[in-house]
Amino acid sequence: MEHITLLLAIVVVTALVFDFTNGFHDTANAMATTISTGALKPKTAVAMSAVLNLVGAFLSVEVAKTISGGIINEEGIRTEVIFAALVGAILWNLLTWLLGLPSSSSHALFGGLIGAAVMSAGWSAVNGSTIVTKVLIPAVAAPIVAGLAAAAATKLTYRIKANPEAKATAKGYRAGQIASAGLVSLAHGTNDAQKTMGIITLALVTQGVVAPGSNPPLWVIVSAGMAIALGTYLGGWRIIRTMGKGLTDLQPQQGFAAQTSAATVILASSHLGFSLSTTQSCSGAVMGAGLGRKGGVVRWSTATRMFVAWGLTLPAAGLVGAGAEFLTKQGTWGIVLVAVLLVGGSAVIWALSRRQPVDQHNVTADDLDAPAEAPGVVTTAIAAVTPPPAAGSVAAVADEGLKSTIPTPGPTDPAAPPAPAAAV
Amino acid sequence: MKIDWAALGSVFGVSLVATVALVGLFSLGIVGLTKQEAAEARGGSAVLARTGAYACFALCAAAVAYGIYLIVA
Structure with missing residues (x-):
């Protein structure tokens, strides 16, 4: 490893940072519905998803041979271009996270790559028709396919009408959601961790550290x-809050239908030769489940903001990638400047996010502008003064306090800690 | 530019059918279990409902296993 230069080290670290933002950006895909319907407590849900992502990263034996799937010409790509692309992707991921908008991390990466490649080698470096067939059409088709499947499945499950009061119903939908969310997490780990491994390996190849076409070294996989x-x-x-609460109000049946649809679409599409985007599938499935229930609503203002973010992902990440590549072309000082800008930009976005923090305590709060501590404090206070056997009334009081609009079947509100314990 | 409409169509069809079938099976299983629960509350037992429920869940579990197989393979 003595051949690793400073530039290569920077690229490896940046790729891992991108991988990290990819992880927390996409947790929502697998776990938003599970958290918002109360099937799992927020921390339990993300912990489970994290473990499955880690497992997924080790599962696949298929080496990510290309990082862009032919969108850009990767032959003779310079390490600086990869770095610039990653900067664009990371900043766009952080910005959409700040706004709470689910957008595709892969599209952000593609956008960054396109921008950086065009700045580096001109438009000929980009394969326009591949962008249409591999990015644009899947992005449009995914929410439609997943949405229709989820809507149909939601309609069916309400028609079959399990008695919502029965214990078996709550338990059953809980287990179903956990299983399908687990599949999405596993698939995510396999796909997206591979992508980062591909990027690092490509950087190692361009710097001549490993031979072209070789597998990622173990330390890269780990x-x-x-x-x-x-x-x-x-x-x-x-993003979890937007997806699980902001787009529509989900009952356990809908959460299950949405998650199953998302898992099915992701697996079916990647194995029938027409890969659809994960984020778009999951968001579409949630909206479909919202429309499938009688009286269910989709908040189109939130949905529209999300669609706009989807549309902007490629160009915005591309512009940042192009700008970064312009600077890195200027020489070492340019690379250093881009690194400084990346750290600075990330710090600013993080600082802005602290103004209105969202964490596991208020992720399922109904009032989207409620301060972070409020629900936790309210429910713990209620829990402290209410005797535990009255599980139903605890949830009812807590719901009142939270201005809940969802008729939760009593003890499934994760914001009320004592309730689930009383239910099981 | 060549768009593989056939592949997209089959993704759409398979996703729709598989999702609806799975969710339907699972919901039927849950209905079976609630029947069993209600029968138990009355002091009886609903063998048919319970067996049917387990059959439904077994099929769902098989689908999950196939999903894992697809991810690994």
């Missing part, structure tokens, strides 16, 4: 898996 798992565990609570 560190990429760890980075994505850590990011997942920290949880992108802002």
Whole structure:
């Protein structure tokens, strides 16, 4: 490893940072519905997702041979270009996280790569028709396919009408959601951790550290898996809240239908030769489940902001990637400047996020502007003064305090800690 | 530019059918279990409902196992 230069070290670290943002950006895909319907407590959910992501990273034997799937010409790509692309992808991921908008981490990476490659080698470096077939059409088709499947499944499950009061119903939908969320997490770890491994390996190849076409070294696999798992565990609570609460109000049946649809679409699409975007599938499934229930609503203002973010992902990450590549072309000082800008930009976004923090305590709060501590304090206070056997009334009081609009079947509100304990 | 509409169509069809079938099976299983629960409360037992429920869940479990197989393979 003595051949590792400073630039290469920077690229490896940046790739791992991207992997980390990828993890916490995409936790919502697997766990948002599980958390918002109360199937799992928030921390338990992200911990489970993190473990499955880590496992997923080690599962696949298929080496990520290309990082962009032919969107850009990767032959003779310079390490600086990879670095610039990663900067664009990371900043866009952080910005959308700040706004709480689910957007595709892969698209952010593609956008960064396109921008950086164009700045480096001109438009000929980009394969336009591949962008359409591998990015644009999947992005449009995914929410439609997943949404229709989830809507149909939701309609069916309400028609079959399990008695919502029965214990078996609550337990059953809980188990179902956990299983399908687990599949999504596992698939995510396999796909997205691979991507980072591919990037690091490509950087190692361009610097001549490993031979072209070789497998990622073990330390790359381990560190990429760890980075994505850590990011997942920290949880992108802002995005989880948008997906689980902001788009629509989900009951356990809907959460189960949405998650099953998302898992099915992701697995079916990647094995029938037409990969659909994970984030778009999951968001579409949630909206479909919202529309499938009688009286269910989709908050189109939130959905529209999300669609706009999807549309902007490629160009915005591309612009940042191009700007970063412009600077890195200027020489060493440019690379250092980009690194400084990346750290500075991330710090600013993080500081802005602290103004209105979202964490595991208020992720399922109904009032989207409620301060972080409020629900926790309220429910613990209620829990302290209410005797535990009255589980139903605890949840009822807590619901009142939280201005809940969802008729939770009593003890499934994760914001009321004593209730689930009383239910099981 | 060549768009593989056939592949997209089959993704759509398979996703729709598989999702609806799985969610339907699972919901039926839950209904079976609640029947069993209600029968137990009355002091009886609903063998058919319980067996049917377990059959439904077994099929769902098989689907999950197939999903894991797809991820690993």
